[in-house]
Amino acid sequence: MTVSRSTPTPDRVLYLVSLFPCWSETFIVREIERFVERGVDVRILSLKPPSETLVQKRAGALMDRVIGPRHPLAELPTVLLEVLRHPIGVLVVAAQLLLGLWKQPAALGKSAIAVWRGLAALPAIRRFDPQWLHAHWATYPSTVAWALSKLTGVPFSFTAHAHDIFVEDQLVAPKLADAALAVTISRYNVRFLARWGAEQLGERLQVVHCGVDFAELPENLDARADDHLVTVGRLDPIKGFDTLIPALGLLKRRGVRFRCTVIGEGPQRRELEAQIAAEDVADRVALVGAKPQEAVRAALNDATVFVMPSVTTPEGNQDGIPVALMEAMATAGAVVSTQVSGIPELVHHERNGLVVPPGDARALADALQRLLGDEALRHRLGLAARALVAAEFDARHEADRLLAQIGVRCVAPEGLVHAR
Incomplete structure (x- = not known):
């Protein structure tokens, strides 16, 4: 499926990644560039502060769209207010994290930090008012997208790549079940995801290649x-x-x-x-x-x-x-x-x-x-x-396919879904 004049598209999409900019993830930059070219307003939630000394020029051009973490003490008042605002939702997220990751203490701890940073970013996210959340990687970024979706009602999707499913299992099954759209980069990965019941997703599971310019x-x-x-x-x-x-x-x-x-x-x-x-x-x-x-x-x-x-x-x-x-x-x-x-x-x-x-x-x-x-x-x-x-494997065509898949799920007869 490609974007055409008759294909609905969202106005605002929030991308969630572990680190932006990231030298090795030029495919994410290309995807975001294409969304912007198609008229979508994109913001990028980076769960880590900038740390790489080598920044690709095209990634640098997107830095004004990045929402990044602050010092934990500076984030504390915001996080407490968000917990008070969504007490049941936060409790549900915390319980599922604990039940799903208690055998992986390192992943549990890092997931808690990631969700903390997602909560701290909620005021900025709310001002942006995204109609869709899309995360790259089936680990921490999709955990935060999944958590924010539960708290705000905004639908989410995520792209699974490689190590994030080959050697990790960070709540993949519940994420697949709850995602409005699950994406992966190869047919091989579709078969691999069957261990988490992906075959039951039908059209909600799509292959979208990481392409090149x-x-x-x-x-x-x-x-x-x-x-x-x-x-x-x-x-x-x-x-x-x-x-x-x-x-x-x-x-x-x-x-x-x-x-x-x-x-x-x-x-x-x-x-x-x-x-x-x-x-x-x-x-x-x-x-x-x-x-x-x-x-x-x-x-x-x-x-x-x-x-x-x-x-x-x-x-x-x-x-x-x-x-x-x-x-x-x-x-x-x-x-x-x-x-x-x-x-x-x-x-x-x-x-x-x-x-x-x-x-x-x-x-x-x-x-x-x-x-x-x-x-x-x-x-x-x-x-x-x-x-x-x-x-x-043309990045523009593949980004169009992803945008089309988001569009048909994001737009309802009564209009676009907005954050609550």
């Missing part, structure tokens, strides 16, 4: 290096970079010419640096840290092959569908990835990229070597990759 990713086939491997992602076990480094060691020992740029930062840096030294590829591999979006785009356009070696960790954590992988494909880049989560819904083996088993360094090396040595194959796969992203 296709218009800003022109096709690029010929102006690429002939030996440059690129990957983008947080230096985290789910990304499989500890499989990539041994694969690069294999390529070097086979005499394959290459250089590899790893864009991103995270807790695995020291481990990866040790691997790079052990595989003797320090002269070929650069861990360049987090970079602005412009630098990422430049690297994608230079890449001979983009590689995303995602894995599933022993705890069950895994990627959703990596946005960087979509961006590489949108530029008509040749890609190699793995059979993890929703990735095969984006990368179809031998049709628009190559897919290998996760954690298999030899298979990864073989695929990289094959693409590095075959320009015609890279071009064929790259063009097919761009076509698929245009059809199914």
Whole structure:
């Protein structure tokens, strides 16, 4: 479903996120931008104060829409007044949090803090008078959206992504039951959500992809290096970079010419640096840290092959569908990835990229070597990759689909639903 002149849309939507701006969540920025472009007034409730040193320009342009937390002591009078205003509602929320999360004390404590911040923001939210609440992630942001919906009567929805359902269960079942709309990013996730009864939601459960700004990713086939491997992602076990480094060691020992740029930062840096030294590829591999979006785009356009070696960790954590992988494909880049989560819904083996088993360094090396040595194959796969992203992963189209789904649920015959 897409937005048309006949599709109703809300006037005011409140987004709830853990942190805004967040360097790795450009997909949320694109979604909000599209809502604003469609005439929706958007505010953003950030549950954490700004903390990142690297802020994307497009996120910075939305900062005047952000409602952020204050010091807890400054929030105390507001929270007490809101508790007095909604005593039964707050008691119900607190009881459900306790019953649902008592076996997860850390999650319970953080949820209590998140709900506190939601209560503290209620005066500002009430002035904004949202007609819909939408949260990204099935953890703390959706907990606050769920709680605020109970207190105000404003309908809510949330988007489930990856770790928030693969390794967490923060009241997912009651959130699915109470949400006016539940969204997730892949068909794989729809099947995964069945453990919480999602199959009973019918049309209230929708797949809306995290898309890319296709218009800003022109096709690029010929102006690429002939030996440059690129990957983008947080230096985290789910990304499989500890499989990539041994694969690069294999390529070097086979005499394959290459250089590899790893864009991103995270807790695995020291481990990866040790691997790079052990595989003797320090002269070929650069861990360049987090970079602005412009630098990422430049690297994608230079890449001979983009590689995303995602894995599933022993705890069950895994990627959703990596946005960087979509961006590489949108530029008509040749890609190699793995059979993890929703990735095969984006990368179809031998049709628009190559897919290998996760954690298999030899298979990864073989695929990289094959693409590095075959320009015609890279071009064929790259063009097919761009076509698929245009059809199914354009951020503007996907945001339109989400807005349409919200619109048909938000608008009733007697008019739009308003906060009480």
